[in-house]
Amino acid sequence: MNKPIVDSHHHPIIIVSFDDDYAAKFIHELESACPTVHVSPLMRTLQASLEALQPSIAIFDLQAIKTEEHSIFDIMASITEGFPHVRKIALGYQNMPAQVISAMKAGACDFLDREASPQEIRETIVRQLRQSRTTQSERTGHAIALVSGRDNEGESQIVANLAAHIASASSRSDDVLLLDLNLENSRLEIEFNVEITYSVHDAINELLRLDKAVLKNVLARHESGLFLLPLATRNRHDEEVSPQELATLLSTLRSFFSIIVINAGCLRNKYCQPYLIPLCDQVLVVCPQLIGSVRDALDIFGDDVRASSPDTKYSLIVSHYDPDIDLAANQVGARIGFPLVATVPRASVALANSHNLGQPLVLSAPRSPYGRAIRHLAQNLLPTLVAEDAETSPVSGLLGLLDKMKQKVA
DSSP states (O other): OOOOSOTTOOSOEEEEOSOHHHHHHHHHHHTTTSOEEEEOOOHHHHHHHHHHHOOSEEEEETTOOEETTEEHHHHHHHHHHHOTTSEEEEEEOTTOHHHHHHHHHTTEEEEEETTOOHHHHHHHHHHHHHHOOOOGGGOOOEEEEEEESSSSSSHHHHHHHHHHHHHHHBTTGGGEEEEEOOSSOOOHHHHHTOOOOOOHHHHHHTGGGOOHHHHHHHSEEOTTSOEEEESOOTTOOSOOOOHHHHHHHHHHHHTTOSEEEEEOGGGGSTTTHHHHGGGOSEEEEEEOSOHHHHHHHHTTSOHHHHHTSOTTTEEEEEEEEOTTSSSOHHHHHHHHTSOEEEEEEOOHHHHHHHHHHTSOHHHHOTTSHHHHHHHHHHHHHOTTTBOOOGGGSHHHHHHHHHHHHHHHHO
16 A cells, blocks of 8 residues: 655645546546645636645646637646646647647646656655645644544543633633544534534635634634634534545645634545545544544554654554553553554543533543543643643642642542
C-alpha cells in the first residue's frame, strides 16, 4: 500500500479539469497519498475554490483548452498572478512542445504527461510538495483528533471536556472549535445545553461561499466560548459525506480556527484515514484497561499509516483509568505502541450528572480528579496555547487545601 507522501501537507491538492472521468481516475491514484479535490476550470468557481481550500498545488488539465472567454493558459496565468504561492502543474502531452512551452509561460512549475503511471504522478507531487513555499506558520489552525477502537470508550466525554477547557483557558477563547465527526448521533446539544441548527453537511454545501465571520454567526456556541459543529443535526442524520469532502472542509476550518478538537470516530474507517490524518497535528487513541479494547485500538491504524507519520503525531490516552486494574497504563501503551500522554479516571456518576446539566465536568468541577486529568492533558498537548492552570497559583492552591479540609470534616 502506498504511504501518505508528505505529512506536513495540510491542504488538499486540486485538479482543474472538465474531464470528470479522468479527474476521478487521477484522484483515485492519489487517494492513498494525499487529499485531492476536483475543481471546475470556470474562472469564478476556480478562484472561489482556491480561496476556500488554500491548496499548495493546483494541477491544470490542458484538455480544457478553452472555457468562457479564456484559454486554459490564460486561466493559469491569472491564477499565477492572483495566487503566487500555489504551485501549478500542467497535465498534457509531453510530445507536444508548443503545449509544454505555453504551460511554462503561464506559470507551470512542472509538466505531467496525461498517460503517466500512478508512480510517476505520485513522485511528481512529492517533489513539488517538498519545494512548496507554503510554510506551516501560515496556517494557524492546530487540529487534535481523538479516536477509540470502538464506541463508548470515553472518547466523546474526553473530547467535550478537553475542548471546553481549552476554550475557557486559552487566550483565544473565541477561536476554538469542537468538530464532531463521530458516525453515531451527536450529543453536543445535550452535553452543552445549546440548540444546534448548523452541521458539517451545511458547511460542505456552502463551502465555496464559506466565510469565517458568517460561519461563526451560524455555529452553535457554548458559554465557555467554544464553537460546536456536529456531523449532522437531528433533522439531517441520513445524508452521507465523503472523505474527500471532510478533508476539504477541515482544510478550510484550519484557516478559520486556531484550535480544532475532533471527535474522530470516522477514523475507524480505513478509507477516511489517508484523507484526514495528514490534516491532523495530533492523533490521540483513547483506550481503557481492557484487552479487548487494546486489540481494537491496535486495529485502527495499519503499519503503513503509522510509518508514514512522525512519532510525535500519535499518543495514547488511557480512559476509565483505575489503578487497581492489573493491566497498567504503561502496559497498555507498550502493547499499542504509542506514548502515554494522559490517564483519565472513571467518573461515571459525575459525568452523568454533568451531561444531564448540560455543563462539561471540567468546568463544573475543575478540581475533581476527572477535571484535573483533563487540564493536565490540555497542558501536555498545548503547553504554549493554553493559559497557565489557575490551580497552580498560591491562592487557588490554598482554596484547594481548604476544600480538602472541609471534605475531611464532613
